[in-house]
Amino acid sequence: MxxxxxxxxxxxxxxxxxxxxxxxxxxxxxxxxxxxxxxxxxxxxxxxxxxxxxxxxxxxxxxxxxxxxxxxxxxxxxxxxxxxxxxxxxxxLMPSIQDYYEPWTYDYDRLFSAPATEDTPVARPKSLITGQNTKITWSANWDDxxxxxxxxxxxxxxxxxxxxxxxxxxxxxxxxxxxxxxxxxxxxxxxxxxxxxxxxxxxxxxxxxxxxxxxxxxxxxxxxxxxxxxxxxxxxxxxxxxxxxxxxxxxxxxxxxxETCVGRLRYIGLILYDADRVAEAAAVPDEKDLYEAQKSVLLDPHDPEVIAAARREGIPDDWLEAARKSPIHKLIFEYGVALPLHPEYRTMPMVWYIPPLSPVVDVLANTGHDGEDAGNLFGAIDALRIPIGYLAELFTAGDPEPVKAVLRRLAAMRSYMRRLNLGQKSDESIADAVGMTGDQIEGMHRLLALAPYAERY
Amino acid sequence: MASTDGPLSDALLQFGRYLRPGKVSPDLRTLHQIGGRQGDVFYRDRWSHDKVVRSTHGVNCTGSCSWKVYVKDGVITWEAQQTDYPSVGGDRPEYEPRGCPRGAAFSWYTYSPTRVRFPYARGVLVEMYREAKARLGDPVAAWAEITTDPDKRRRYQTARGKGGLVRVTWDEATEIIAAAHVHTIKTHGPDRVAGFSPIPAMSMTSHAVGARFVSLIGGSMLSFYDWYADLPVASPQVFGDQTDVPESADWWDAAYLMLWGSNVPVTRTPDAHYMAEARYRGQKVVVLSPDYNDAAKFADEWLAPHPGTDGALAMAMGHVILKEFFVERSTPAFLDYVKRFTDLPFLVRLRERDGGFVPDKFLTAADLGQEGKEAAFATVLLDARTGEPVVPNGSLGFRYSEEGQGRWNLDLGEVDPLLTALGAEAVPVALPRFDGHGDGVLERGVPVRRVGGHLVTTVYDLMLAQYGVARDGLPGRWPTGYDDADEPYTPAWQEPLTSVPAAAAARIAREFARNAEDSGGRSMIIMGAGTNHWFHSDTIYRSFLALTTLTGCQGVNGGGWAHYVGQEKCRPVTGWAQLAFGLDWSRPPRQMIGTAFWYLHTDQWRYDTYSADVVSSPLANGTFAGKATADLLSQSARLGWMPSYPTFDRNPLDLADEVAAAGAEPGPYVAGQVARGELGFACEDPDAPQNWPRVLTVWRANLLGSSAKGNEYFLRHLLGTDSAVRAEEAAPDQRPDSLTWPEEAPRGKLDLLLSLDFRMTSTTLFSDIVLPAATWYEKHDLSSTDMHPFVHAFTPAIDPPWQTRTDFAAFHAIARSFSRLAKTHLGTRKDVVAVPLLHDTPDELATPHGAVRDWRETGDTPVPGRDFPKIVVVERDYGAVADKMAALGPLLDRLGATTKGLTYDVSGEIARLGRINGVTADGRPSLATDVNMCEAILALSGTTNGHLAAQGFATLARRTGTSFDGLADEHKQITFADTQTRPVPVITSPEWSGSETGGRRYSAFTVNVEHRKPWHTLTGRQHFYLDHDWMHEAGEALPVYRPPLNMTAMFGEPGIGEGGEAGITVRYLTPHSKWSIHSEYQDNLLMLTLSRGGPTIWMSPADAAKAKIADNDWVEAVNRNGVVVARAVVSHRMPEGTVYMYHAQERVVDVPKTEASGRRGGIHNSLTRLLVKPTHLIGGYAQLSFAFNYLGPTGNQRDEVTVIRRRSQEVDY
Missing domain, CATH: 3.30.70.20 (Alpha-Beta Plaits)
Incomplete structure (x- = not known):
């Protein structure tokens, strides 16, 4: 190790x-x-x-x-x-500037310098590559x-x-x-x-x-x-x-x-991994195994063996403390809601994502399903507008099961917390249904919903 | 061990590892390196900076986000959000970080090529001015000559907007400006000077300094909240309050949240996280939006009602709630709430009509024989215990009278209000419907009682009748069930109108109410511009407010309405208002309803080819029949309901001289002159040159690039330059009777358009003089909002660069130039000011029962303050204006400061201010700097000065007889330095209706509910019923569904869906944009790069296919009001039949010439025009009384349609 x-x-x-x-x-x-x-x-x-x-x-x-x-x-x-x-x-083999986009500006100066004319001055687009007039046909976010x-x-x-x-x-x-x-x-x-x-x-x-x-x-x-x-x-x-x-x-x-994310959705943390096992894990034959393989390279910062090995490598104690407090480790392992982006590229990416819930399609809503109702939770997940398959192609090389598991946990959190919100008794069975405890759900709720600054980073 | 490539490359790379520092992995796959990173110095250097300054962005955004502005080598480099907001308690997400991409792109403007660096003026004007001044030797004479010589006037007016700007000096610019003001005041009158600057909360001093100048000289400040159509008229109608809403952290408290016409991620970007996060707490989110918008992504359910039909859906939801939670089952919490806090138990008289009955007026103590002026404003209910009528505390009848002292409260004592008159007797009543069925009349029965000889029922009974909720034994036609599609207002009835499935409508209503019951009122509706910018938005909103009020959600944390469009809470409102309107030197100021001002002076009234009767109920008495909207506007003005400036067809300074010469009392003299026809109202002849507005100053605003509904009419008539108006003027039989109609409409009313800005906009391009303004990162100021409970500072990161100046410095420079010229040209004059009947004053007792009597029709002599504006003579020492600007005047010491009817004694604060700011030679506290002004705002407001808040609550308690002890933190006084250090939470104050005491989240009306303080309405409760004559004429006494205006019927536009390749007709909506805050940032290179680089119109694939339009094609949208050229964005998230041109894309960036006009394409508002709703003009009656930005006609723009077509793809600039 x-x-x-x-x-x-x-x-x-x-x-x-x-x-x-x-x-x-x-x-x-x-x-x-x-x-x-x-x-x-x-x-x-x-x-x-x-x-x-x-x-x-x-x-x-x-x-x-x-x-x-x-x-x-x-x-x-x-x-x-x-x-x-x-x-x-x-x-x-690389994208051309047109695949990114041809950057441009405008001749804003025209708004000041236009002489008395017959029409209102306007700033035309100019290519920042050629300096010439340009027609804008693509940008960094064209299909927003x-x-x-x-x-x-x-x-x-x-x-x-x-x-x-x-x-x-x-x-x-x-x-x-x-x-x-x-x-x-x-x-x-x-x-x-x-x-x-x-x-x-x-x-x-x-x-x-x-x-x-x-x-x-x-x-x-x-x-x-x-x-x-x-x-x-x-x-x-x-x-x-x-x-x-x-x-x-x-x-x-x-x-x-x-820090500037107003959605408060980014978490930064330290994680420990076994550098000796990276190549092996990146080379598992089945792409669908890459998510688990990548997880297997990441080490448990609470494990005394890991701590000892880390000290041997000269990782200071305050870094080890940071790894133990890391929101990243919690989100990947304890709450199990974060997934890697395109593990099939085999690069072992270190920016992970919690997939999104979305409205249920009308078909389901019309039949009286309610996403908050614990009894309907899993039915609702299957009827989300965002196809599970799409998320699976992004995060798990096409395997829908890990994505479903994450969405179910998020939905269970909503259902569990709603009871507390309305002053009702907590219902451990909701947590149990997604392999968690009520305490874990409340911990996840704190990290995802309250998301205190000091715990996000 | 795993390896990478093959043995050969491995060997080669094995060799390579000796050539480089760092540590290559044994498998040669990767390289780790430590130390030796001089190659990365660049990034470290780039990150380094000299200082970080706290500031924010002003004026046009609700955010009020606190930002860090980074400075290196005296240059602003970039900005990032502050994260140091005080904690909101740890039980919910904190406010950090607040901001958005637009704010993050602001610093681009500082050094951008669109930065206005120097004063500019229209070249042709400057040349003529210099020549005339050299010849005549006097700036005022020079200005007079240019503006009165028809040729010269035409030369510079027709050049407006067509380039030819030249640099001038500050001295010359302010001299011309001063000359224009002096000439206008002398020749035409001070009320021919107007100022426009919106949303003071977002930079109070920058707003106040200009408004102070305009007010001190007697000019008119134009309202913006109603003009923007952001004012929800339903708010004064229902709550007797302008707008009061929860802070965003209170969304967290909601257990059920509807986002209705409000795209929170785009328009409330800094706070959207509360919505996203509250879902994790089990909050259900329902999004109602015609398109699959950014918010729909977060919804549990997305309902897509057709644009403008939201009222139908809400009425159906109300039907379900009334049926299931009131009639079929009594919900104790709801019943208790509506009895105590709404007008539902109050009695309404029925009136005979055509052999049947219609609802009429509230029964009052006067109807029961009680004497006194107030008796007609003391409403009556029945006591369930005795069945006897009771006049409970808290109505308007108790607010101002001697006997009402200590009784203006919501205490019911032993009384149990009887909600329904159900018993022995019932009669059918006729109620209007506007859904286009049958004869437009519903026949529904209500139970009745006879009280004091009057046949009465309750508002509750009328509500059940209106909503079609049947009860056994009542006569009339009733829905047979939820699936009855013919009888309003069932779920099935709304489905064909809205497209929302009946079952979904019923289910969401049920969930909303059940959640309110389970959570103690924590069901909330965030409602926005999508439902508030329609002609009939007040009816839409009243149907929404019925949902939150019936379910007991108003005045509860996490519940009620959350309207976030425009205005924004200027939390230190009292201090700001004193300074902005110069109330410390002279009162009253002139404050004009913006919509009426533009409607008249851009001559849009001449293009009203429909009658005001278009709003009339089938059950109307014909009050509006045969009248034009402009007739009703002039009626409103002459009755003193709404302000009207310019007021008379004479210079009010000359009028004052006449009054003095006659030795008469001003009020009777003026009223008599008007009654005899010797003096006319300017609004009755708005096209006569003596009645034109002459000078307009626009700052912190981009009127012509953003809010100018009917933009092309502005260009043609107000400015006198080219326009793309295609509409026909009204035919003779359509014209107003009470207005003079010159055959030729004037072009070019305005002598001077002055703008102050830091960037080039559609307004600066058309201005005669443009002054270079400091940006938000270059000045001191204050910011607050309704979205969070803090006040915080603007602080200059750099001094204003080039020749730019802060608004504060610019207006002081103007005032000095003005005073210099005015001293000799004007001296000290008396000014006759006509003041409308004001809300929160005894003026609102002017019209008992809301029964309209027009003295012109009756032939009576009007009485100022009753059925005529109040007439006040104000002395103006024009040479002293600059000095007054810079000092806090003595009137405050004597009269105190009044907000919403509560007067504060501020003498102690004035003494303290003198110590903090220093004093002038006259011993007055100095206002010589922007920081002085910030200190004064903070010191003179209860929200920022606990001493005043506590004093205000003590004063209020004497009137209510209830206690507000402990609400205000008496020991807290916020200084400007505090706000620079960190955002500071404000203090609970009677200036607002909610409480922050003890770190509680702000929610509107919690003080009313918890401290039994009445709402500022007729009954003192929240109103479902409005009994003013005109409300009956419009058929809007009760919540009702009214569809969008029919532009085919009114203006002959083609019907939606008509057309094809040559152009298809679609509904034209202008929602708020993701890439700009109004027009600001839409020219910002960062935002343009992240979007599509110029103006766009979003449309559905179906509409695009019909007109053969592909994504990114150039298209033209044309209707009678003008033409827009833009690129098409074709997206399946758009519904068929509707296009969006996001607000406010203007004509400065990438707008080619149009095929339709051959001229530069217009702004988004080139396709819209003003349509004034008559009921918004009501005044002088209880909560339907004027206050600035509180009540007035809205400048709505959503009912419009356009033809859109693919144009030649070769464009010409």
Missing amino acids: RVMAQLAMVMNLDKCIGCHTCSVTCKQAWTNRSGTEYVWFNNVETRPGQGYPRTYQDQDKWRGGWELNKRGRLRLKAGGRLRKLFTIFANP NLAGGPELAPADPVLKKLSGQVKLEFERAFMFYLPRICEHCLNPSCVASCPSGAMYKRSEDGIVLVDQDRCRGWRMCVTGCPYKKVYFNHRTGKAEKCTFCYPRVEVGIPTVCS
């Missing part, structure tokens, strides 16, 4: 209002400068939708992440590194709130996997938001892709960074990352990415995106 510490994040999608405050504060702090106009370390996507850059989840096309070769060994999906070395001067749904959403790679099951019509409309930052993976394919050794994972906290001095701008990392969270700065010619706000977290302040 080789214990390492990792900073990780959980986002509760059930609380995300899709406001993009995280995106704006992150961009203002980090990437509102020349060369990174198109870069959003943090972005928020409406699902179903194409994402940013568009269709990035289509690894048949973009070939990010890892795959297993014929012998069951991990191999970069975009090809072995030898091949990369030999093709280093060729254009790597199902904009262009019938035309654009069918290209959503996740939706495609559910071919024919989802109808994009008013009566069955559904959406939710997916905020994304770099996953700071345990098994980062970007780092493995870098021919210059410029990308690395910080030993003490697992933050994945690009050494700006060493980066040679080969852009293999852009190809390698299946989440497309490494970007190329056109001005400096170097790769840049989410830094987990290390200048902030190093001094005890949460990341910008977390």
Whole structure:
């Protein structure tokens, strides 16, 4: 056992209002400068939708992440590194600026400088790439709130996997938001892709960074990352990415995106993992086993053996204390409601998600089902507007059972707490039905609903 | 061990590991590194900063979020939310962090290319001014010449909005502004000067300083809350209060939450988490919205009523609640509540009509023979114990009289109010219906009693009749059951109107009420603009409020209505009001209803091709028949109901001279002149040049890019420039009888449009002078909101850059220039001010029984204060205005400060202020700086000065005879420095109706319920029934369903769904946007980048298909009011038949020329126009009395339709 510490994040999608405050504060702090106009370390996507850059989840096309070769060994999906070395001067397989979007501005000055004319002055859009007049046809968030749904959403790679099951019509409309930052993976394919050794994972906290001095701008990392969270700065010619706000977290302040999240849905915490077992777990043959495999690499910070091993690795006691208090560990293990994003990429992402509940479809409501009624809980989960299959394709390589289990726990919490809310006696059987205790449910309620600042981070 | 690639690459990479620092994993898969990170210095350096300053964003948003503004090297770098709000108790989520993406993008403006850095003026105007001034030697003479010479006037007015702005100096700009003001006051009168600046709560000093200038010179401040249609008129109607709602942390207390026409994640972004989180506590959330909106994502159920039909659904829900919780089963908690806190037990007289009966007026003590003015305002109920009539405490009859002292309370003593008159006798009554069936009349029976010779029933009995809840033995036609689709107001009846399944309507109603019963009233409806911006929104809201009131939810934490649209709670309201309206120097100020002002002066009244009778009930007496809306507006003005400025067709300064010369009493003199026809009301001839408004100052606002309903009419008639109006004026038989109709409507009424802003907007583009304003990060100010219970500060992160100035500095500069010119040109004058009958004063006793008598029709001589505005003469020392601006005046010492009928003695606070702020040469407390003004606001308000709050409660207790002891924290005094340190919780004060005492969450009317304090209404209770004559004429005495206006019938627009490829007709809605706060941020590059980069119209795939429109196509929307060009967003979350153009997309960014007009496309409001609802003009009667931003006609805009079509995809700018 080789214990390492990792900073990780959980986002509760059930609380995300899709406001993009995280995106704006992150961009203002980090990437509102020349060369990174198109870069959003943090972005928020409406699902179903194409994402940013568009269709990035289509690894048949973009070939990010890892795959297993014929012998069951991990191999970069975009090809072995030898091949990369030999093709280093060729254009790597990566999204074009149009796949992100062509950044623009407006000739605002016209509003002041227009001479006396026959019509009201207006600021026209200008490309920030060419400086010329432009027509805006795509942005970092073009399909926000199902904009262009019938035309654009069918290209959503996740939706495609559910071919024919989802109808994009008013009566069955559904959406939710997916905020994304770099996953700071345990098994980062970007780092493995870098021919210059410029990308690395910080030993003490697992933050994945690009050494700006060493980066040679080969852009293999852009190809390698299946989440497309490494970007190329056109001005400096170097790769840049989410830094987990290390200048902030190093001094005890949460990341910008977390602290400014008005939905209060982001949790940051330390977790411990066994570095020796990462590759093995990432290489389990069945993609559906990856969620459990990844969990198996994460260590119990209360386990005396783990603590002893961690001390041997030089992890300080206050870090171990932080790992024991970590909301991340609680959400993944004790409450069992957080799931990894696309475990099938085999990168072992370290930003996990609590999947969203959603309104029940009218069909169910009309029959008198009530989501709060414990007796109807599980029936209601099966009739949610957001298809379980869609969530499963995001979080569990298509396996619906773990997603269902999470949603049932959330629903049970609502049902259990409603009784307390109305001054009635607590009903342990509700907790029992989802494999929890009443105390656990109340603990989960505190973390998810009250979500005190000091316990979120 | 697992490995990665093959042996060859492994070998190569094995070699590589010796070339680099750090630790490569044994399988060569990854690289860990420690130390040696000079390559990352960039990010550390980027994060470093010199200081962090607390500030917020002003004016147009409810948020009142506290922000950290980061500064490095004297440059604002970015902002992030503060997280240090005081705790709300630990039993619920805290307020941190509050903010939204728009606020987070604010700092972009600071150095953006749309920042107004210098004063600008219209070039052609400046040239003419300089020439005239050089020739005439006097700024005022120069201004007079330019504005009276028809050619010169036309030259600069037609150039408005067409570029040609030039830089000028502050000195020259303020000189021109001063000259325009002086000339207007001298020639036309001070009430021809108007100021527009909304929502004081969100930057009180910036608002107050300008309003103070306008008020001190006698100009008119224009209302905004009613103009924005954010004022829910139902609130004064039902509660006798403007708007009072719970803070967002109180949503947590609700066990059942309906979001009805309110898209909380978008419009209440900082607080949406309370809704998301309360679900985890088992709160059920129901979203009612015509589209699958952002909030629907959080709902347990989503109901999608057709736009504007929400009232039908709510009426059906009321039917279910009355039937199941009152008639079939008596719910003790509900019965107890409605008897004590609503008008349901009060008696209403029935009147014979066509051989049957209709409900008429409340039975009052006067009807039972009691003498005295107040007797007609003392309402009556029956005591269940004795069956005898009782005049209970608490009605308006007890509020002002000597005998009422100590009895204005909700104590019933031993009396048990009888809810229903059910017994021996019953009669059928006729009630109006507006759902388009039959003859529009319902026949329903009510039980009756005979009291003092009057045939009476109770409001409760009338409610059951109106809602169609049958009881055995009553005559009339009643629904046979919930599935009866013909008789209102059953669940089945509403289904074809709303599309909501009858079963769902009944079930949600039942759940809502049952939850209220189980939780002690913790059922809440968050209601918003989606249901509040309609012509008939007051009826929609009354049907909502019936649900929360019948179930005992009002005045309960976690229950009741939660209306969040516009206004926002200016918690330190008393202090702000004294300063903003110059009440410390002269009273009364001129305060005008915005909607009427714009309706008249943009000449939209001339395009009313329908009769005011359109609102009449089938059971009306014909009061509105043959009348135009403008006729009713002038009637309202001459009866003193609503304010009307400019008031007379004469300069009020000259009128004052006439009064003095005649040696007469001003009131009788003016009333007599008017009665004899020697003096006219300006509103009766709004197109005559002597009645035009001449100077308009807009600050903290973007009138022409945002709120200007009928935008194109503004451009054509108020400004005199090009417009896209296509509508026809009214035909001769449609025109108002009481208004003069010049054949040619004037173009270009306004001499000067002045705006102060930090960015270029549709208003600045059309302004004659634009002053560069400091941003919210460059000034001191105060913020509060209804969403949270704190006051906190704006603090400058940097000094105003370039030549920008704070509003405070700008208005002081204007005032100095003005005073300099005014000293010689104006001197000291007397000003005749006409004041409407005011709410929360004895004026509301002016119209007994709400029975309208128009002196013009009867031939009587009007009496000011009874059926005519009060006439007050105010002295104005025009040379001293600048000095008065900067000092707290002496009138406060003498008259105190009054809010909602309660007067505070502030003499002690004035002395303290003098010590804090320093004093002027005259010994008055200084208001020379913005911080001085902030201190004064805090010191003069009960919410921020516990001493005043306690004093106010003591005063109130003498009137009510009940106790409010312990509510106010007498020892707490909040200073400006406190608010800069951290948001500070306010103090419970009689200025508002809720209590924060002991760290409790604010919920409206808890003081009324718990301390038996009456509502400010006729009965002193919450009203279901409104008995004013005009309410009967409109058929709205009781909650009722009224559908959206029929634009085909009224204006000949095509019907919804008509058309095809050449253009399909759709309902046109303008909901609040995700990417802007009104027009602000819609031009912000960050927000444009996250959305679609310019104006868009959202539509359904079905409508798009009919008109062959694809996503992102350029489209044009055209109706009689104007034309809009935008990109289409086609989405299946939109319902068929309705398009959204999110409010407020204006014409500054990426708007090409239109095919329809060949000119620049319009703003979202280019397709709308004003439609004034007559009943909003009622005044002088109990809670239906005017107060500023409290009651007035709404500038609603939701009933509109448009034709939308695909246009050529080649666009020209």
